Amino acid sequence: EMQKKIFYNETILVLLLLYFLFFFGFYFNEDANGGSINDWKYNKFLINSFLNDFQYTFLNYDQYSTRHSPVFLILLSFLYKLNLTETTVRFLNLNFSLISVLFFYKCLILKYKEIDKNYLYLISFIFLISPTFRSLSIWPGTRIFGFHFFIISTFFYLKFIYEEKKIIYCYLNIIFLAIASYCSVNFCLFSIYFFYKFFSYYKFSLNIFYLIILNVFLAFPAYYYLFILDVFYIFAAGPGDITNSFSDVKNIFYFNVTDKILIIPTIIVFYFLPILLGKKKLFINKINIIEIIILSFFVLILIQFFGYKTEFTGGGIILHISSIIFKNHYLFYFFSFLSLLLIYDLSKNNFNNLFLILILFFTNPQISIYHKYYDPLIIFFVFLLFEFEIKKSFFRYQNIIYIYMYYAAFLFISIFKNQIENFFI
Numbered sequence: 001e002m003q004k005k006i007f008y009n010e011t012i013l014v015l016l017l018l019y020f021l022f023f024f025g026f027y028f029n030e031d032a033n034g035g036s037i038n039d040w041k042y043n044k045f046l047i048n049s050f051l052n053d054f055q056y057t058f059l060n061y062d063q064y065s066t067r068h069s070p071v072f073l074i075l076l077s078f079l080y081k082l083n084l085t086e087t088t089v090r091f092l093n094l095n096f097s098l099i100s101v102l103f104f105y106k107c108l109i110l111k112y113k114e115i116d117k118n119y120l121y122l123i124s125f126i127f128l129i130s131p132t133f134r135s136l137s138i139w140p141g142t143r144i145f146g147f148h149f150f151i152i153s154t155f156f157y158l159k160f161i162y163e164e165k166k167i168i169y170c171y172l173n174i175i176f177l178a179i180a181s182y183c184s185v186n187f188c189l190f191s192i193y194f195f196y197k198f199f200s201y202y203k204f205s206l207n208i209f210y211l212i213i214l215n216v217f218l219a220f221p222a223y224y225y226l227f228i229l230d231v232f233y234i235f236a237a238g239p240g241d242i243t244n245s246f247s248d249v250k251n252i253f254y255f256n257v258t259d260k261i262l263i264i265p266t267i268i269v270f271y272f273l274p275i276l277l278g279k280k281k282l283f284i285n286k287i288n289i290i291e292i293i294i295l296s297f298f299v300l301i302l303i304q305f306f307g308y309k310t311e312f313t314g315g316g317i318i319l320h321i322s323s324i325i326f327k328n329h330y331l332f333y334f335f336s337f338l339s340l341l342l343i344y345d346l347s348k349n350n351f352n353n354l355f356l357i358l359i360l361f362f363t364n365p366q367i368s369i370y371h372k373y374y375d376p377l378i379i380f381f382v383f384l385l386f387e388f389e390i391k392k393s394f395f396r397y398q399n400i401i402y403i404y405m406y407y408a409a410f411l412f413i414s415i416f417k418n419q420i421e422n423f424f425i
């Protein structure tokens with residue numbers, strides 16, 4: 001009992017330390033992503049546009065060359081109407097982000113009932129050392145707000161899966177996912193996944209009919225705005241994108257398909273890696289030599305069409321390490337092969353994992369591919385949504401320290417990446 005109390009006190013100290021570092025980043029205007037400050041500056045311009053002429057800005061939003069949802073910016077404009085200062089708005093956003101940490105913990109409790117809650121506390125705190133989570137909490141962004149409500153939405157899905165099959169949890173899942181999608185449209189695709197899961201239980205029934213009606217009702221305003229009013233801002237050109245690429249089928253194939261198949265798995269596995277190392281088992285040994293050979297040829301074909309340009313920005317840390325240190329893509333290609341091998345292994349004979357991975361691919365429709373689209377989302381998926389066995393023996397203080405060290409190192413590199421790039425270049 002005394003040992004548990006000591007562990008609990010240590011856990012609280014870790015939380016206080018991480019929150020202090022969280023606030024420290026806010027005070028010193030940390031931008032680990034490298035683009036969050038610029039995004040915020042443009043978001044402020046859009047907020048002012050809403051304040052000055054709401055109707056024109058709302059009905060012509062697709063002309064502002066941004067893919068950020070107007071919903072979150074409209075909400076912030078109301079805060080500015082209350083005469084709150086920019087610092088106050090940012091500080092409110094910073095502290096509201098803690099809701100994701102809380103609901104991540106609540107989700108972990110639902111799935112890992114037999115695990116000491118102190119370990120689950122420590123895992124939930126990982127968000128506080130995520131470069132994207134920190135950057136978008138310090139510099140308000142639409143994606144982080146969407147992420148918060150996606151976590152809450154998933155909490156109610158897990159309540160349905162692991163506790164009671166009550167229809168109310170389905171309704172709450174759909175409602176909070178709708179809020180997440182209105183804040184950041186990327187999350188809307190997960191409605192397909194959750195509906196599939198609910199349908200697997202309810203089949204063709206009155207309850208499924210109610211869920212369809214609720215989904216349609218909540219999606220209609222977005223449909224009306226995007227397609228009837230024709231304010232289709234989703235594919236608006238943004239930083240790192242080439243405006244006319246979507247009119248060229250060849251460019252779509254090169255930049256939006258081939259590159260994604262090689263780059264996105266490296267980013268997914270990058271976040272997956274410390275958990276795999278903690279399991280001390282990289283593969284589940286489901287893949288045979290024939291499949292490895294076929295996958296090798298597939299990757300070799302993809303390499304011939306790889307055309308991701310640094311001017312698109314993004315591309316993932318592995319691509320940048322390969323380019324900066326070795327002046328070529330060989331390390332990146334090798335890691336892409338290993339990543340695709342792992343993802344194939346994860347999704348082979350597992351439709352649930354395959355479904356989620358496909359959605360993760362389709363949530364990135366633009367040319368540029370950033371870490372921030374998958375951080376800290378993949379951490380959340382590995383522990384809660386992927387069907388991936390994490391045994392009770394994994395939950396040890398040592399393993400969690402390794403994970404902390406891994407993400408802390410990535411945070412450090414992210415903060416100082418410009419200086420590091422200049423050193424090698």
